[in-house]
Amino acid sequence: MPWQPGHRSLTVTAPNEGALTYDASFRAMPVREWWRAAVLLAAAAIFLVTACLVAASAADDTRLTAAEARKLKSPIPYTKKSIDRGRLIYSQNCTGCHGTDGKAEVAVIAEATDLTSPKLYKNGTTEGEILRSIRDGAGDQMPPFKSQIDNEEDIWQLVNFVRSLWPPAMRPPLLEDKGK
Amino acid sequence: MNEKNPSRRNFMAPIAKGAAAGAAVAGAISPGRLFAASMPIPSIRIPKEVTETVSEPTRLGSFEGQGMTGAEVFARACKDENLAALFCCPGNYPVIQAISAAGIPAYGGRSEGSMTSAADGFSRVTGEVTACSGTEGPGFTNMIMNIAVAHRARTPLLVLASNVTLATDDREYFIQTGYQQPTTEGLKKYGKRLIDPKRVHEYAAYAFRYLKTGVPGPVHLDFPGEIVRARFTDASQLTDYYGKEKYRTESRPHPAPKDMAKALDMIGKAERPVIVAGQGVFLRKAWDALMTAAEKNDIAVVSSGPMRGHFPDEHRLSASLSTDALMSADLVIFVGQYSMPARNEYKFNPDVKAIRVNPTAEDLGRNWPLDLGIVADEAAFLELLAQDLPRKRRESWVSELAAARQKYEKRLLDEYEQGVKHSQATNTLHHAVLCKEVHDFLYKGSIDPKQTVTGWGGWTIGNCAARWLRAYRPGQEVNCPYQFSAVGPDLAMMVGAGAAVQLGVGPQAAYKGAPVLVVTSDAGIAYSMFELDTAAKYKIPVVCIVYNNNAWGMWPSAVGTPRAMHMYLFQENLRYDKMAEGLGARGEYVRTQDEFRDALKRSYTAAANERVSSLINVQALKEFTSARNYPPGNMINPEPSVGALAH
Numbered sequence: 069m070p071w072q073p074g075h076r077s078l079t080v081t082a083p084n085e086g087a088l089t090y091d092a093s094f095r096a097m098p099v100r101e102w103w104r105a106a107v108l109l110a111a112a113a114i115f116l117v118t119a120c121l122v123a124a125s126a127a128d129d130t131r132l133t134a135a136e137a138r139k140l141k142s143p144i145p146y147t148k149k150s151i152d153r154g155r156l157i158y159s160q161n162c163t164g165c166h167g168t169d170g171k172a173e174v175a176v177i178a179e180a181t182d183l184t185s186p187k188l189y190k191n192g193t194t195e196g197e198i199l200r201s202i203r204d205g206a207g208d209q210m211p212p213f214k215s216q217i218d219n220e221e222d223i224w225q226l227v228n229f230v231r232s233l234w235p236p237a238m239r240p241p242l243l244e245d246k247g248k
Numbered sequence: 249m250n251e252k253n254p255s256r257r258n259f260m261a262p263i264a265k266g267a268a269a270g271a272a273v274a275g276a277i278s279p280g281r282l283f284a285a286s287m288p289i290p291s292i293r294i295p296k297e298v299t300e301t302v303s304e305p306t307r308l309g310s311f312e313g314q315g316m317t318g319a320e321v322f323a324r325a326c327k328d329e330n331l332a333a334l335f336c337c338p339g340n341y342p343v344i345q346a347i348s349a350a351g352i353p354a355y356g357g358r359s360e361g362s363m364t365s366a367a368d369g370f371s372r373v374t375g376e377v378t379a380c381s382g383t384e385g386p387g388f389t390n391m392i393m394n395i396a397v398a399h400r401a402r403t404p405l406l407v408l409a410s411n412v413t414l415a416t417d418d419r420e421y422f423i424q425t426g427y428q429q430p431t432t433e434g435l436k437k438y439g440k441r442l443i444d445p446k447r448v449h450e451y452a453a454y455a456f457r458y459l460k461t462g463v464p465g466p467v468h469l470d471f472p473g474e475i476v477r478a479r480f481t482d483a484s485q486l487t488d489y490y491g492k493e494k495y496r497t498e499s500r501p502h503p504a505p506k507d508m509a510k511a512l513d514m515i516g517k518a519e520r521p522v523i524v525a526g527q528g529v530f531l532r533k534a535w536d537a538l539m540t541a542a543e544k545n546d547i548a549v550v551s552s553g554p555m556r557g558h559f560p561d562e563h564r565l566s567a568s569l570s571t572d573a574l575m576s577a578d579l580v581i582f583v584g585q586y587s588m589p590a591r592n593e594y595k596f597n598p599d600v601k602a603i604r605v606n607p608t609a610e611d612l613g614r615n616w617p618l619d620l621g622i623v624a625d626e627a628a629f630l631e632l633l634a635q636d637l638p639r640k641r642r643e644s645w646v647s648e649l650a651a652a653r654q655k656y657e658k659r660l661l662d663e664y665e666q667g668v669k670h671s672q673a674t675n676t677l678h679h680a681v682l683c684k685e686v687h688d689f690l691y692k693g694s695i696d697p698k699q700t701v702t703g704w705g706g707w708t709i710g711n712c713a714a715r716w717l718r719a720y721r722p723g724q725e726v727n728c729p730y731q732f733s734a735v736g737p738d739l740a741m742m743v744g745a746g747a748a749v750q751l752g753v754g755p756q757a758a759y760k761g762a763p764v765l766v767v768t769s770d771a772g773i774a775y776s777m778f779e780l781d782t783a784a785k786y787k788i789p790v791v792c793i794v795y796n797n798n799a800w801g802m803w804p805s806a807v808g809t810p811r812a813m814h815m816y817l818f819q820e821n822l823r824y825d826k827m828a829e830g831l832g833a834r835g836e837y838v839r840t841q842d843e844f845r846d847a848l849k850r851s852y853t854a855a856a857n858e859r860v861s862s863l864i865n866v867q868a869l870k871e872f873t874s875a876r877n878y879p880p881g882n883m884i885n886p887e888p889s890v891g892a893l894a895h
Contacts, residue, residue: 205875
């Protein structure tokens with residue numbers, strides 16, 4: 069039945085049928101139609117609940133929560149050597165979206181975060197939160213890099229490089245490289 | 249209606265009946281309904297004129313009798329130069345007709361842009377010069393995006409278009425006036441508006457000199473009417489009317505002995521050398537020399553460029569899947585790499601030593617600082633290398649390559665396993681599942697893994713397909729978005745590639761007649777879907793897989809700006825399979841892994857046995873792009889590798 073003003077309509081997505089719109093002005097419905105609508109609603113509810121459960125089980129359980137990330141402390145000191153190592157990793161993994169200078173001005177393939185401005189970060193600025201964004205991905209666009217940068221120490225070096233892009237007053241204090 | 253005899257009388261009879269009945273019910277039934285009720289809908293069919301006219305005898309123009317037109321002079325030069333094929337839409341009539349009459353395989357399609365990409369695709373899998381043509385004005389401007397694609401891919405593409413008359417230049421006389429050469433500025437290697445009829449052969453020679461020497465690229469000629477319709481009864485009426493052996497050379501630059509000695513010394517000192525074999529290796533058909541050189545000295549090879557396969561992916565020295573090993577390479581040798589990356593675009597250590605071999609000097613040193621630049625033809629360099637390199641085994645380097653390859657493949661399987669879970673949870677098909685199914689079908693089943701030429705495009709699906717598709721022989725894989733990253737030419741390009749396979753041109757000879765397969769997106773298919781009609785018309789069997797996720801791949805860009813999201817979305821659950829059926833192809837609609845597997849098998853069988861194309865509409869979700877909700881989301885591929893997009 070076509071939708072008309074005053075009708076309440078309900079959209080049900082059924083497997084293999086796409087979006088089906090059923091009339092929900094129940095008073096006018098014959099009993100058989102009531103029964104049909106009820107069965108479809110129940111089926112849809114079961115489908116949706118099952119889908120959510122399976123989706124939850126499909127989620128990557130190695131991902132850090134925001135709270136877990138905030139507690140993390142970097143084992144890699146913020147040194148020139150670490151920043152240089154991070155710069156190399158950055159140049160080979162990150163420049164496509166964030167640009168060579170971190171400002172993300174080339175919006176060819178993504179609307180990426182300007183890494184030079186921590187105020188614009190959407191997923192936190194602690195070292196652990198930055199690691200989480202790199203390792204596990206962030207938002208809907210940034211993919212996780214843990215499979216491409218599979219040495220976690222390297223991700224920490226990258227975190228140090230990212231923080232070196234910040235305004236000087238916001239950067240951590242630079243430490244001496246050991247062995248110098 | 250009598251389908252076997254669609255005469256005007258048969259066609260009109262039911263209409264007349266309908267009209268009478270319509271009068272009786274005084275408009276109660278609409279004429280359209282009456283028409284549909286009383287007549288069966290005629291089947292889609294290939295006009296007999298198509299099959300008859302493609303096999304007409306060929307005819308080259310001659311100075312005898314009425315002589316040759318300018319168009320025939322030009323077509324004759326194209327024939328002498330073995331122009332491999334022409335793809336066009338009507339317009340530029342004297343030229344396309346003369347080229348077709350000369351016996352050069354010619355194809356007419358549905359839009360000039362797509363025909364340009366079809367010519368590009370034909371060239372990418374054969375290495376041959378191909379042509380495209382359109383009418384002046386709108387036909388020509390329709391070609392622009394696709395010329396740009398060919399330009400970035402350095403395709404030897406001959407772009408032809410008519411362009412009103414010299415007599416009406418600058419007058420906006422009648423229709424379709426346009427200044428063509430400025431329009432292709434920056435998109436071509438050479439271009440010319442022909443303005444003197446007697447120089448038509450001379451400029452054909454110009455075109456082929458540029459197309460067949462050095463680093464190739466599109467050449468654009470526009471033909472005013474006076475040029476193509478002029479008549480010539482004697483060779484003396486044409487300037488520089490002599491053959492290709494006199495107007496261009498087959499001579500190629502060979503590496504200077506001191507450069508070669510230095511290259512051999514650098515390779516000798518390196519522990520982990522790698523050759524990046526670009527399209528120049530393919531265009532110069534230097535794959536055998538490349539193989540000999542690599543195997544003789546255990547040099548790793550990554551194949552790069554708009555086509556892949558000039559070094560087989562399964563070879564123990566292939567580094568195309570060994571991206572993690574590239575960081576430890578200590579020498580990289582770029583051979584025929586025309587589109588040079590910046591250093592940070594390739595996963596090499598910044599301290600890696602670099603040699604680059606290029607047929608011309610002017611590009612050496614651009615983007616990548618070189619320890620040695622060599623001006624040389626790719627084949628000449630690789631043949632010398634194969635001859636002069638000592639035999640050497642590099643066991644630890646080869647083991648490192650193998651371990652990195654194993655790691656890469658493990659990552660693919662991890663992504664696939666996540667994809668299976670996402671697919672089962674949503675009753676739609678995740679891109680990684682789709683791509684692994686294609687991979688297993690083409691390379692792990694009963695089909696010869698070298699048989700099928702594939703191509704890929706699209707964003708989420710393109711990145712994924714590039715990781716799973718393989719090339720085991722020259723010209724087996726087309727990287728449709730290479731460098732320019734255009735959305736949409738994929739299907740058209742593969743119709744062109746399919747034409748080359750049907751003809752068995754060059755490296756396709758061993759697999760003449762096999763189907764081709766393209767994986768593309770719902771965004772991409774909209775640009776060239778009508779070329780399914782062209783594929784059907786010429787019986788070019790294409791299996792076209794459309795990853796239908798209801799959106800442009802960049803939809804996550806709008807997540808932070810809710811009012812913008814609508815611009816990134818399509819209607820959901822569109823039926824590209826039904827549209828394909830309307831164009832004379834088979835349509836398949838799938839949502840699950842099992843359904844896809846069966847549909848792929850049916851489609852390939854129809855393509856191989858009946859030369860019928862199919863479109864498989866794979867229903868997916870745009871949210872699969874999201875790393876947050878469906879990890880790993882859309883992964884961008886490291887370069888150089890099987891998945892390279894930019895270089």
